[in-house]
Amino acid sequence: MGTLRLVLGDQLSESLASLREVDAKQDLILICEVMQEATYVKHHKKKIAFLFSAMRHFGEELRERGLRVRYVKLDDAENTGSLEGEVGRAVRELEPERLVLTEPGEYRVLEMFRGWERKFGLPVEILGDSRFLCSISAFRKWAHGKKQLRMEFFYREMRKRYDLLMEPDGKPVGGEWNYDKQNRKPPRAGMHSPNRIGHARSGITTEVLALVERRFGDHFGVLEPFQFAVTRDEALKEMRHFIAKLLPAFGDYQDAMVMGEAYLYHSLLSCYLNAGLLLPLEVCESAQAAYRLGEAPLNAVEGFIRQILGWREFVRGIYWTHMPSYAELNFFEAKRPLPEFYWSGKTRMVCLAEAVKHTQQHAYSHHIQRLMVTGNFALLAGLDPAEVCEWYLLVYADAYEWVELPNTLGMALFGDGGIMGSKPYAASGKYIHRMSNYCQQCSYDPGVTVGEGACPFNSLYWDFMARNEGKLRGNQRMPYVFSTWEKMGPGQQKAIRERAETVLENMKKGLL
Ligand code: FAD
Numbered sequence: 432m433g434t435l436r437l438v439l440g441d442q443l444s445e446s447l448a449s450l451r452e453v454d455a456k457q458d459l460i461l462i463c464e465v466m467q468e469a470t471y472v473k474h475h476k477k478k479i480a481f482l483f484s485a486m487r488h489f490g491e492e493l494r495e496r497g498l499r500v501r502y503v504k505l506d507d508a509e510n511t512g513s514l515e516g517e518v519g520r521a522v523r524e525l526e527p528e529r530l531v532l533t534e535p536g537e538y539r540v541l542e543m544f545r546g547w548e549r550k551f552g553l554p555v556e557i558l559g560d561s562r563f564l565c566s567i568s569a570f571r572k573w574a575h576g577k578k579q580l581r582m583e584f585f586y587r588e589m590r591k592r593y594d595l596l597m598e599p600d601g602k603p604v605g606g607e608w609n610y611d612k613q614n615r616k617p618p619r620a621g622m623h624s625p626n627r628i629g630h631a632r633s634g635i636t637t638e639v640l641a642l643v644e645r646r647f648g649d650h651f652g653v654l655e656p657f658q659f660a661v662t663r664d665e666a667l668k669e670m671r672h673f674i675a676k677l678l679p680a681f682g683d684y685q686d687a688m689v690m691g692e693a694y695l696y697h698s699l700l701s702c703y704l705n706a707g708l709l710l711p712l713e714v715c716e717s718a719q720a721a722y723r724l725g726e727a728p729l730n731a732v733e734g735f736i737r738q739i740l741g742w743r744e745f746v747r748g749i750y751w752t753h754m755p756s757y758a759e760l761n762f763f764e765a766k767r768p769l770p771e772f773y774w775s776g777k778t779r780m781v782c783l784a785e786a787v788k789h790t791q792q793h794a795y796s797h798h799i800q801r802l803m804v805t806g807n808f809a810l811l812a813g814l815d816p817a818e819v820c821e822w823y824l825l826v827y828a829d830a831y832e833w834v835e836l837p838n839t840l841g842m843a844l845f846g847d848g849g850i851m852g853s854k855p856y857a858a859s860g861k862y863i864h865r866m867s868n869y870c871q872q873c874s875y876d877p878g879v880t881v882g883e884g885a886c887p888f889n890s891l892y893w894d895f896m897a898r899n900e901g902k903l904r905g906n907q908r909m910p911y912v913f914s915t916w917e918k919m920g921p922g923q924q925k926a927i928r929e930r931a932e933t934v935l936e937n938m939k940k941g942l943l
Pocket residue numbers: 696697698699700701702704705735738739742743744746796797798799801802806823824827829830831834835836838839842843
């Protein structure tokens with residue numbers, strides 16, 4: 432036969448590099464469901480179901496285009512259980528001339544790919560993943576020689592390169608690069624998430640849901656209700672619905688958190704982008720079109736495009752520029768184990784209980800819950816970054832290491848000591864109080880720092896600063912923190928640190 436072309440579970444795009452120039456008669460496309468990928472961390476049940484269903488639909492669509500597909504199901508008798516095993520089996524049985532791959536989203540998989548030429552004794556070509564808007568080499572070139580990498584400057588370059596929200600004279604539309612000053616309002620009273628579209632459940636999805644319940648019943652999270660799009664057409668409907676109905680208020684309520692409302696005005700597009708059902712440029716261009724047609728305001732459209740064209744590409748660049756050593760970084764030498772409530776959601780801290788509940792139910796929580804609730808708590812309490820990163824990688828339907836690790840280790844935990852961001856996103860309960868309605872229903876008081884009912888975030892915030900003073904005092908972006916701490920005087924400082932100790936003890940005992 433001709434060429435064997437592997438498509439991974441997060442490479443479900445017809446424009447994928449390894450599917451270019453495919454010979455319909457000679458070549459074979461290999462897609463395989465394998466235990467190793469589903470269990471190297473015990474992914475949320477919904478994540479596995481979404482991916483297996485999307486993979487099966489994608490395999491069918493390729494067949495409908497007249498291409499030859501070898502689709503290996505998880506329960507197939509001959510399934511060896513690993514990507515390497517399945518590629519090896521296909522090579523032995525079919526004797527292809529060469530193997531063509533697209534670079535994967537995780538370093539451990541790239542290492543595996545690199546060993547295959549030798550292992551299988553045939554030419555292996557690893558192509559760049561052109562679905563991203565900045566190649567790894569272009570990011571390295573941009574980063575080269577810079578003392579500090581800042582997303583904002585990277586983003587401006589990307590805006591120019593892709594001519595997104597640019598005037599013909601090379602200036603940004605509206606005169607500013609960034610409109611965050613107008614964004615990030617607290618929630619309105621009585622605010623609810625707008626309706627979301629649904630998708631008819633296919634036979635494939637029904638079969639996959641039964642499979643996941645049977646084989647992964649002990650994994651985190653619930654399977655039903657299952658509302659994910661699983662084909663490109665369905666993902667496009669999600670995108671169009673978001674652009675038409677939700678994008679106009681996206682900027683305003685980007686950081687808001689509301690009791691019982693998991694989605695608010697967020698797009699929920701990350702899992703489709705990351706699996707390849709949507710492409711980043713088409714999403715950015717659709718948002719830009721809504722602005723040009725006067726259907727969405729600039730602050731919302733610019734903010735949304737920045738997340739995809741800026742942050743998403745930036746974190747990928749950071750990952751591939753710094754791996755494999757990046758995964759080992761632990762700037763604060765944090766080592767407390769992850770408390771049980773990250774799994775159970777059983778805590779009196781309403782903000783954390785809500786974030787975990789959404790995560791269990793939807794394999795989703797929005798950015799501010801990830802950063803300022805579960806992430807902020809992990810940072811302040813000094814939780815072991817390896818455990819925290821594993822949690823984030825397995826609980827979210829959009830999580831692959833290239834995007835999860837820099838966001839968790841870098842942005843949320845400042846575990847990389849400042850590669851991703853210039854200062855830790857540490858915040859007391861006051862931030863959560865301002866941006867949500869959680870505190871009204873919490874038995875803790877966000878306005879109090881010491882004593883029984885004081886919000887745990889408050890004492891942990893100061894304790895975090897005090898115990899890491901040596902590492903943070905020199906940070907140019909934190910001038911007021913230590914002067915405020917000093918002004919408190921030894922009596923108040925002692926009381927705060929004692930309260931933090933009690934909070935951490937309670938966390939250990941499951942009493943928080
Ligand atoms: P929206 O709020 O609607 O944003 C639009 C799009 O912008 C997203 O779909 C996403 O593609 C992109 N985006 C926004 N912020 C980021 C970011 N910081 N990095 C990369 N892309 C971004 N995102 C993932 O895709 N996978 C992860 O595993 C992941 N882990 C995270 C872990 C932590 C600790 C934090 C703080 C953030 C993480 N993010 C991750 C980024 C962000 O939280 C999610 O992309 C977002 O919540 C997805 O929901 P949405 O599609 O509704 O996003």
